Amino acid sequence: MKLLHLVPAMDQGGVERGILEMNRAYAAAGFENVVVSSGGRLAAQIDADGGRHVALDVKSKNPLTYFGRAFALRRLLEREKPDVAIVHSRVPGWLYAFAARKLDIPLISFAHGLNSVSFYSRIMTRGDLVVVPSRCVAEYLHTSYGTPFDVMRVIPRAVDAVRFDPARIDRAFVAEKAAEWGVAGRYVAMGLGRITQLKGYDTLVRAAALLSREIPELLVVIVGEAEKLRLDYFESLKRTVRECGMEDRVIFAGPQTKVPECLSLADVVVSANTRKPEAFGRSMTEALAMGKPVAAVRFGGALDIIEEGVNGAFAERVPDGPGAGEARARNLADAIKRVRFSAYGDLRTPCIEKFSFEKMVELSISACREAVALHRR
Numbered sequence: 001m002k003l004l005h006l007v008p009a010m011d012q013g014g015v016e017r018g019i020l021e022m023n024r025a026y027a028a029a030g031f032e033n034v035v036v037s038s039g040g041r042l043a044a045q046i047d048a049d050g051g052r053h054v055a056l057d058v059k060s061k062n063p064l065t066y067f068g069r070a071f072a073l074r075r076l077l078e079r080e081k082p083d084v085a086i087v088h089s090r091v092p093g094w095l096y097a098f099a100a101r102k103l104d105i106p107l108i109s110f111a112h113g114l115n116s117v118s119f120y121s122r123i124m125t126r127g128d129l130v131v132v133p134s135r136c137v138a139e140y141l142h143t144s145y146g147t148p149f150d151v152m153r154v155i156p157r158a159v160d161a162v163r164f165d166p167a168r169i170d171r172a173f174v175a176e177k178a179a180e181w182g183v184a185g186r187y188v189a190m191g192l193g194r195i196t197q198l199k200g201y202d203t204l205v206r207a208a209a210l211l212s213r214e215i216p217e218l219l220v221v222i223v224g225e226a227e228k229l230r231l232d233y234f235e236s237l238k239r240t241v242r243e244c245g246m247e248d249r250v251i252f253a254g255p256q257t258k259v260p261e262c263l264s265l266a267d268v269v270v271s272a273n274t275r276k277p278e279a280f281g282r283s284m285t286e287a288l289a290m291g292k293p294v295a296a297v298r299f300g301g302a303l304d305i306i307e308e309g310v311n312g313a314f315a316e317r318v319p320d321g322p323g324a325g326e327a328r329a330r331n332l333a334d335a336i337k338r339v340r341f342s343a344y345g346d347l348r349t350p351c352i353e354k355f356s357f358e359k360m361v362e363l364s365i366s367a368c369r370e371a372v373a374l375h376r377r
C-alpha cells in the first residue's frame with residue numbers, strides 16, 4: 001500500500017515528530033510512504049528512515065498562487081497514484097480538494113487540533129475517515145460541524161517509552177539540576193512547556209501562593225522558553241511572582257533539552273491551561289511514563305489521560321468572568337493538594353500500555369485500510 005501525506009512543512013513540532021515516527025513504522029511494515037511538504041529541517045530524515053520526501057509548496061496561504069500549486073499537486077497525485085492520501089492541515093486540505101477531483105483516491109483527514117470554527121477549517125472534516133488525537137477533538141468536530149462519530153477514529157499520540165524511562169536518565173544532569181534548583185527537601189510542582197498565556201502559569205503561581213502555608217515545602221519549577229513575541233506575558237508573570245511573595249518558591253528553569261531528566265525531579269506535573277483545550281496533552285503522558293502524577297484542569301485532552309485518584313487530580317474549569325482568576329487558582333490549589341496527600345501505585349506501566357507506540361501504529365494502519373474500504377463503498 002502506498003500512502004501520501006500532505007503537511008505544510010517538516011520543521012520541529014508535535015505533528016512533524018509524529019509523522020517522522022509513523023514514517024519509520026510504515027516503512028517497517030512494508031508500506032511505501034511519501035511525505036509531501038514545503039521542506040524543513042526534518043525532511044531529509046524521511047528519506048533516511050525508509051520513506052520518501054517530495055518538496056512542494058503546500059504551506060503558503062497566498063490565494064494568487066493557489067491554482068498553480070493545486071495543479072502541481074494534481075500532477076504529483078497522478079504520477080504517484082497513492083492508495084490513500086492523508087492531509088494534516090488546512091492549507092494542504094484545500095489544495096488537495098481541488099487537485100484530487102475525479103482521481104478517486106481514498107482520503108484521511110487528520111485533525112490534530114481544535115481550529116477556530118469556520119468554513120476554512122471545515123475542510124478537515126472532509127475525509128472518508130477523520131482521525132483525531134482525543135475524544136475532545138471528536139466531540140468538538142461533531143458539535144461544530146456535525147461530523148458523524150462513526151467516521152471519526154481516535155488515535156492518541158504515543159509516548160516514547162524508551163526516552164521517557166526513569167532507568168535511562170542522565171544521573172549527573174539530574175544531580176546538577178537538583179542542586180541548581182534547590183529541590184532537596186522540597187515538594188516540586190513542575191510546569192512544562194513554552195511560557196505563553198495558554199499554559200496558565202499565572203494560575204499555577206497563584207495556586208502555589210494559596211498553598212504556601214499548608215505545603216510550606218512547595219517549590220514551583222517552570223521548564224520552558226519565553227518566546228520573543230510573548231515577552232510581555234513573561235514580564236507580567238514575573239510581576240505576579242513578586243506580588244504573591246513567591247520569589248523564593250518559583251524557579252524559571254528556561255528551555256531544557258533533557259525533559260525526562262527534568263521530569264524526574266518533579267513530585268507533581270501541573271497542566272494549568274484553562275483557555276484553549278489541548279487536543280491531547282503529550283506532556284501529561286510523558287510525566288506519567290516517568291512515574292509522576294498530574295494535576296490538570298478538567299477539559300481537553302486531559303480527560304483521556306488523567307483519572308481522578310488513580311494517576312492524578314482534576315481542577316474544575318472556570319469560564320471567563322468576574323473572579324475567574326481567583327476561582328481558577330483555588331481549584332488548581334485544591335487539585336495539587338489532593339495529589340500531595342495521596343498515595344499512587346505504578347503510574348508508568350498503565351500509561352505505556354494505553355499510549356504505546358505499537359498501539360498507535362496498529363490503529364493507524366487499520367485506519368488506512370478502513371479508509372480504502374469506506375471509499376469503495
